Amino acid sequence: MSSTGFPRADAEHDFLRARRRQVLSRLANWLRREPDDVNIMLPFDEVVEALGYEGEQRLGLRVIRLDSIVGSVDRGRDFDRRFRPTSGRVRERWERLALAARRGESIPPIEVYRVGELHFIIDGHHRVSVAHALRLSTIDAYVTVVRTKLNPAGIRYRGDLIVKDYRRLFLDRVPLAGGARAEVVLREHWHYAMLGEHVEAWGFRLMQDEGIFLDRVAVANRWYEQEYRPVVEMLRQADLVGDRTEAEAYMWVAAERYRLIRTHRWDDEVIETLRSSHRR
The missing domain is CATH 3.90.1530.10 (Conserved hypothetical protein from pyrococcus furiosus pfu- 392566-001, ParB domain)
Incomplete structure (x- = not known):
């Protein structure tokens, strides 16, 4: 001084x-x-x-x-x-x-x-x-x-709190733990709300298929192991993750899947459609 x-x-x-x-x-x-x-x-x-x-x-x-x-x-x-x-x-x-x-x-x-x-x-x-x-x-x-409950890492400005708040609510709905919890990361706050709804719908269909009741922890674990990780691994192998986080890539392909399923077509053109969408 x-x-x-x-x-x-x-x-x-x-x-x-x-x-x-x-x-x-x-x-x-x-x-x-x-x-x-x-x-x-x-x-x-x-x-x-x-x-x-x-x-x-x-x-x-x-x-x-x-x-x-x-x-x-x-x-x-x-x-x-x-x-x-x-x-x-x-x-x-x-x-x-x-x-x-x-x-x-x-x-x-x-x-x-x-x-x-x-x-x-x-x-x-x-x-x-x-x-x-x-x-x-x-x-x-x-x-x-x-x-x-959440680590404050990544908070720089007041606006960052919105993402943290939505992530906390998502993890209440989808109580992942350990490495699974750390892997599922989104950059836009409203994507956490969308993913939470998606996982709940996936869990509801699973319970209907198996005729059993699963609590939130069980649904979260089975979604991560049976749905999320296999899909993300395929996206990586197909070089379709791009500059997204893995969770963002999963949300993108899941949305495309539900859009394409309405056409009742599952041929090689579907994959090319996904690739074209990825490049846009």
Whole structure:
């Protein structure tokens, strides 16, 4: 960090520099036509709701990386995603903390929730903002771990929560486990709803054919072993997965199957039709 030798003036410059960077970042996002939520902190409550709350445990005092702090419990409007001030409203307190830091005074630890590898501030937004402005890489924090049904990996922006929320609902309907759970991945949130309905319909037909009742776990396991994996393996061998995920390729060919079955034709032209559809 630069220094003039006058801590108070340096603290004032620190704040003005952080505000200028925040405004320039907003302008850059506008020029690039990036989503509105690209610079917004992730809201803790929405993240936990999307992932499914299971429990929590207090760890105590830890040293955490500043770049792992991505969200807030209740102060998202005062700072952007990189904890730059969004207005002059926080200036007085911000400069007071910056002045203390430049004088080498002790700054109390912040308090955070930990979800996976991500941290969400309960208390200490100004301290994190000042630490970022002073180019620090770590900060002391009292950490409480929150366990969730889904792993938060892949969450970058608020919009990513929609996909996580639909995936959680899909896995409630189709309770896959282990490797099967990890393999079935879709990139569009509504595809999870469509696939869930498809698996339920497949399970209903299976129960009709066998004249037995199967619970959701049994249907999910049999769909994965008897339907999903064999179809995906054939798609791979036929080089028909393309740039889709395997689950997306399965959904595509399943939709084509039900469309083609209405023609009552199952000759070599059907495969060529699939290949032509794949190339479009």
